Amino acid sequence: MVAKKRGNQAKKASPGKKPAKTRKKSASKVPSRPVKQIRKVREMKKYLKEVRSRRRKVVLVPTMGYLHEGHLSLVREARRLGSVVVVSLFVNPVQFGPNEDLDRYPRDIRRDLRKLRREGVDVVFCPDAAEMYPERYQTYVDVTEVTRDYCGASRPSHFRGVATVVTKLFTIIQPDVAIFGEKDFQQLVVIRRMAQDLALDVLVVGMPTVREEDGLAMSSRNAYLSPAQRQQATTIYRGLRKAKQLLDSGERDAAELAAIAVDLLREEHDLVIDYVAVCDPETLERIPEVEKEAVLLVAVKVGDTRLIDNIRLEVKGARGRR
Ligand code: PAF
Numbered sequence: 671m672v673a674k675k676r677g678n679q680a681k682k683a684s685p686g687k688k689p690a691k692t693r694k695k696s697a698s699k700v701p702s703r704p705v706k707q708i709r710k711v712r713e714m715k716k717y718l719k720e721v722r723s724r725r726r727k728v729v730l731v732p733t734m735g736y737l738h739e740g741h742l743s744l745v746r747e748a749r750r751l752g753s754v755v756v757v758s759l760f761v762n763p764v765q766f767g768p769n770e771d772l773d774r775y776p777r778d779i780r781r782d783l784r785k786l787r788r789e790g791v792d793v794v795f796c797p798d799a800a801e802m803y804p805e806r807y808q809t810y811v812d813v814t815e816v817t818r819d820y821c822g823a824s825r826p827s828h829f830r831g832v833a834t835v836v837t838k839l840f841t842i843i844q845p846d847v848a849i850f851g852e853k854d855f856q857q858l859v860v861i862r863r864m865a866q867d868l869a870l871d872v873l874v875v876g877m878p879t880v881r882e883e884d885g886l887a888m889s890s891r892n893a894y895l896s897p898a899q900r901q902q903a904t905t906i907y908r909g910l911r912k913a914k915q916l917l918d919s920g921e922r923d924a925a926e927l928a929a930i931a932v933d934l935l936r937e938e939h940d941l942v943i944d945y946v947a948v949c950d951p952e953t954l955e956r957i958p959e960v961e962k963e964a965v966l967l968v969a970v971k972v973g974d975t976r977l978i979d980n981i982r983l984e985v986k987g988a989r990g991r992r
Contacts, residue, residue, distance in 0.1 A: 705786050706793040711802075711842050714795050718756075718843060727752040730845035732836060735759040735796075736776040737785050740880040740888035744849045745789045747877055751847050757786055758795040758839055760802065764810075765831025771974075776893045795843065802838060811837045813860050813867070816954050820967055821856050821978065824944050829860050836861055840870055848872050853879040853887045855965060855980045859954055879979070881907065887979045894975040902938040903972050909934040909946075910981035913966050917983050922959045924948035927966065927983065935970060944969035944976070948983065962988040 708714045721728060729752030731744045748755040759782055766772035779796065786794060810830050816822075817829035840848065850858050858876045865874050880888045885907035886900070895903060909931035916930050928946045935943055949956050951965040964983040969976065 703787070703790075705783055705791050707783070708793060708795050709797055709801065711797065714793075714842055717793065721754050722844075726754045727847070728754045728756060728843065728845045729847045729849065730839065730843050731755065731757045731849050732839050733757060733759055734761045734775065734890065735782050736778060736890040736893070737782045738880075738888045738890065740851055740853065742785060742789060743880050744851060744877050745786065745791060747875065748847070748849050749790060751849075751875070754793070755791050756793050756795055756843055756845065757791050758843075760795070760797055760835070760839075762802070762831055762835040763799050764803065764834055765828050767825055767827060770825070771891075771894075774894075776890055795839075802835065810834045811864060811868075813864050816856070816859050816863050819954065819956075820945055820947060821969060824969065824976075829857070832857055833860060833864050837864065837868070837870075840865075840872055845872055847875055849875045849877055851879060852876045853889065853979065855951075855967060855978075856954060859952065885911070887977075889977065891975055891977065895972060899940065899972045899975065902941050903977055905935055905938050905941065906968055906970060906977060906979045907981075910966055910968060910979060914981050914983060917960060918986070922961070922985070924956070924958055924960060924964070927960065931966065931968065935968075938972075940972060942971040944971060951982070960985055 706717075708717060718728065729748040731741070731748050733741050733744075745755065745757060748757075759779060761772070761775050761777060763772055766775075783794065811833040812830050813833050822829050836848075848861075850861060852858060858874070862874050864870070865872055882888060882892075884904045886892065886903050887907065892900070892903070912934055913927045913931045916927055921927060928948055932943060932946050935941055935946070945967065947956055947967050948960065948964050949967060951963060957964055960983050962985055965980050966983055967978070967980045969978045971977075
């Protein structure tokens with residue numbers, strides 16, 4: 671799904687014309703050259719100045735590392751959309767609350783680099799915290815309304831940290847396109863709002879959630895789960911699907927749709943619900959009933975691990991807003 675269209679998007683081939691030869695971009699066909707690693711802001715800017723002088727289209731995939739298939743799907747889309755792919759690996763301390771998992775957040779840069787090399791990524795930006803937030807740092811970005819509820823309510827400074835680091839990455843890298851996963855749905859809405867409000871010249875693209883075979887949304891935090899917790903966590907997606915099935919069978923009442931997911935989640939004793947909400951996919955305002963489209967957002971804690979997921983709810987046959 672694309673946030674806004676810009677003039678510099680790939681042109682469609684005109685009918686009758688012989689299609690230009692396209693470079694094969696599948697991971698297996700990519701010559702495995704080392705990924706360029708850049709740790710300093712100044713070096714990153716210098717590299718990109720040279721890239722831009724050759725009119726290359728830069729696509730950024732911001733991550734906190736410990737990459738899984740979900741991240742790699744963003745990288746593949748980045749390769750499809752642009753000619754220079756930058757992946758940032760930075761566990762952003764500012765988006766973690768005081769009692770959250772910053773210290774134990776999984777990190778394995780060697781493994782990440784191996785994966786990115788196989789995907790043909792051009793450059794990895796991996797600054798340390800002092801490079802991104804040097805001494806006397808004091809500038810933050812606050813997106814107000816869409817951060818108020820859901821994860822914003824449970825993690826009060828989280829989106830301020832996300833908006834700040836993403837703005838800083840956009841400023842340093844000045845990507846034409848930036849790609850984020852839809853699993854972090856509220857985050858995607860926050861970043862789109864921010865890019866629009868600040869008139870940032872970047873196309874924000876959201877990519878579908880990648881799931882394990884049993885439906886659990888891929889997340890670096892899944893690594894925290896014990897086998898028993900991992901099993902219980904599959905209830906999240908089952909709950910979302912049940913709500914969607916209920917919608918497809920004709921139910922439009924948001925409270926009923928949320929309730930069917932809640933009932934299923936409550937069957938798991940170690941699972942604590944933070945929120946289950948049906949809301950408008952653009953404004954994130956709660957809606958009483960689904961007329962055309964909505965998103966069902968869920969956050970739960972399984973033991974100490976907080977997991978989020980969502981599903982789009984679309985009334986078949988109803989015309990969407992876009
Ligand atoms: O989604 C993430 O991994 C992070 O929140 C992001 C967007 C890379 C900012 O640190």
